[in-house]
Amino acid sequence: MSIGGFVERASEAVSEMRRSGTEKILLVHHDDADGLSSAATIKEAAEREGYAVRLLCLEKVYPEVIQSIHKEWDGIIIYADIGSAHGDLIAEFNRGRNLTIILDHHNPQTSEDPRVYDLNLENYGFKGEEDFSGATVCYLFSKILNEQNRDLSYLALVGSQEIPCGIKGLNKLVLEEALRDGVVKVERKSLKIIKLGVTVKRLFSKLQILGPVGYYEGGPNAGVKACLEGLTEETERMIADLEARRKSANRRLIAKLYREGLKETAHIQWFDAKGLYRGMGSKVIGQFCSLLSYQKRLVKPDKYIIGIMDLQNVVPGWGRLEGSFAKVSARAPVKLRTLIKEGRAMSVVDLLVKASEGFGLADGHEYAASAVIPAEKKETLIKGAEAALELFKVG
Numbered sequence: 064m065s066i067g068g069f070v071e072r073a074s075e076a077v078s079e080m081r082r083s084g085t086e087k088i089l090l091v092h093h094d095d096a097d098g099l100s101s102a103a104t105i106k107e108a109a110e111r112e113g114y115a116v117r118l119l120c121l122e123k124v125y126p127e128v129i130q131s132i133h134k135e136w137d138g139i140i141i142y143a144d145i146g147s148a149h150g151d152l153i154a155e156f157n158r159g160r161n162l163t164i165i166l167d168h169h170n171p172q173t174s175e176d177p178r179v180y181d182l183n184l185e186n187y188g189f190k191g192e193e194d195f196s197g198a199t200v201c202y203l204f205s206k207i208l209n210e211q212n213r214d215l216s217y218l219a220l221v222g223s224q225e226i227p228c229g230i231k232g233l234n235k236l237v238l239e240e241a242l243r244d245g246v247v248k249v250e251r252k253s254l255k256i257i258k259l260g261v262t263v264k265r266l267f268s269k270l271q272i273l274g275p276v277g278y279y280e281g282g283p284n285a286g287v288k289a290c291l292e293g294l295t296e297e298t299e300r301m302i303a304d305l306e307a308r309r310k311s312a313n314r315r316l317i318a319k320l321y322r323e324g325l326k327e328t329a330h331i332q333w334f335d336a337k338g339l340y341r342g343m344g345s346k347v348i349g350q351f352c353s354l355l356s357y358q359k360r361l362v363k364p365d366k367y368i369i370g371i372m373d374l375q376n377v378v379p380g381w382g383r384l385e386g387s388f389a390k391v392s393a394r395a396p397v398k399l400r401t402l403i404k405e406g407r408a409m410s411v412v413d414l415l416v417k418a419s420e421g422f423g424l425a426d427g428h429e430y431a432a433s434a435v436i437p438a439e440k441k442e443t444l445i446k447g448a449e450a451a452l453e454l455f456k457v458g
């Protein structure tokens with residue numbers, strides 16, 4: 064486990080950026096708080112170097128979108144907190160065309176294109192579920208771009224709030240650096256970002272609403288702005304409104320599940336929210352499944368939780384998608400997490416990858432994962448997931 068390999072490879076990527084002669088960067092980033100912190104870090108660092116940065120926020124790596132941007136974009140493409148899980152696909156679409164840099168912590172796939180740099184720290188022995196977030200990789204990369212970007216360390220800490228085990232590994236080093244540099248300070252047991260006058264936790268939770276819930280309404284751009292300039296009154300109002308709508312949808316769904324229960328197979332408990340979250344980004348279903356995993360009266364502790372919702376077939380800033388899609392989220396309740404950790408149960412990401420093989424795109428972590436599938440494949444996915452779990456038990 065060494066950061067040396069990363070620094071070496073990232074330095075090569077930076078040299079290639081400088082050699083490329085282009086000043087244009089398309090920054091493709093994830094929609095959650097980590098994705099927004101990642102985007103803000105790279106946007107700011109790249110603009111300081113004179114690059115013109117265009118943002119494209121994606122909830123998911125849609126092959127259709129990736130294919131079109133690698134064909135049409137003339138400049139550098141950077142993926143932030145997204146992309147690693149589909150590095151193979153990205154390389155296939157890129158075919159040596161654009162210099163592409165992936166800064167992510169989701170389980171990486173090997174990419175065979177020499178112009179695609181996947182700088183995921185998992186490739187260097189660190190764990191993307193524990194040691195670093197997307198924003199951490201972005202921060203470490205931004206420092207290689209220019210050591211002066213050390214003032215952005217707080218963004219790595221904000222993004223890393225999504226890591227369930229707390230600050231450890233590389234994140235701990237970043238925290239120590241941020242404290243030493245006076246970028247953050249401990250105030251009443253919480254970490255305050257000096258420049259923005261807000262705590263790391265508070266900014267994280269606001270971003271977690273702005274990007275995912277406000278995905279179709281300019282939330283991601285407002286979030287990136289808030290990362291760099293702080294929360295304005297207008298942004299706070301937008302967040303309050305989004306939050307109220309999400310809460311009301313969550314309440315309706317909880318009530319429905321209490322009334323009707325979840326559907327069950329031998330190893331899975333699942334539900335379909337259909338169009339209940341219309342107008343909100345698809346991350347809301349994952350957040351709901353996380354909440355649900357702690358509802359002891361509703362869920363069984365040893366069965367995988369799968370939630371489904373219908374997707375809108377538009378990607379803001381890109382265009383309309385062909386076909387109708389559904390978003391699938393899977394979570395493991397606490398007891399199941401222990402079994403997964405011990406290798407006695409299948410990881411949640413493996414489960415969704417296997418269950419959606421051939422028709423969907425899945426990615427995620429050991430205890431949480433999601434997939435996008437064609438809307439008509441909902442039942443197929445549940446059957447496939449059950450079959451995969453049955454096979455795991457036998458094996």
Ligand SMILES: [Mn+2]
Binds near residue numbers: 098144168196198225
């Ligand atoms: Mn992330």
